[in-house]
Amino acid sequence: MDFLQLTGKNILVVGVANRKSVAWHTAKLLLEAGANVIFSVRSEERATTVRKLAPESRVFVCDVEHQDQIDRLKTDVTGCVDVLHGMVHSVAFADYSAGWLPFHETPRDAFLQAVNISCYSLVALSNAFKESLDPEHGSVVTISISTTRMAAENYGYMAPVKAALDSSICFLAKSFSKFSKVRFNAVCPGLLKTSASAGIPGYVDSYLFAEKATLRKKAVQTDEVASAVAFMLSPRSSAINSQGIVLDAGMGTNYFDDELTHDSSE
Incomplete structure (x- = not known):
């Protein structure tokens, strides 16, 4: 049974870095x-990797x-498919080469580059493909994060x-509603084990703490994120628009877990 109704649908996946990335886990599930x-990737090196994964x-x-x-990507993609479903x-990038800095010392160029790559790229890609996306x-x-209100010092300016x-x-979502029924949503996971996260200063300590804070005492898995993304792409989620779907295994309701409070008091 094709529950997700994705068979034969054309899906553009932007941002695969390697086999550990959310984008690849998602693409693998979509292919299945x-x-x-x-696929759209940042470099020829990554293209070589993806061609091996999805020949x-x-x-x-x-x-x-x-x-x-x-x-150019628009021209390339529209040259091989008539419609994108x-x-x-x-896609996310932050330049942490300057090391950990308090937020108020965030370098202007680093912040603006992060906004350009991690946020504005979605606007630019959506605009480029506005006539190609299935209007119905x-x-x-x-892919976002579970909360942007928790001021994690090591995550720095990426939360804003x-x-x-x-x-x-x-x-x-509002802008496209003027001429189509295209939906826009975010899947917002808690801390994951990915190559990108490895570049965040002090990430391992945060990851281990977050795992303890989940209700199940197990961190969110990348394949769980992929499953949520596939559902949000599917017509089965047709009533969901302009939303952030949080996948944090209950962490957001468990800050005062006995195990955590006892650890912090010792």
């Missing part, structure tokens, strides 16, 4: 569901920092950038 997955799929290179490359935006059942899903991404979802 019978979807036609088209039957088309893979294009697009650095979303550059509008001309986004325009969905798009996955799994199209779905765009981005993700907050901008969350807000952009609402504005894109």
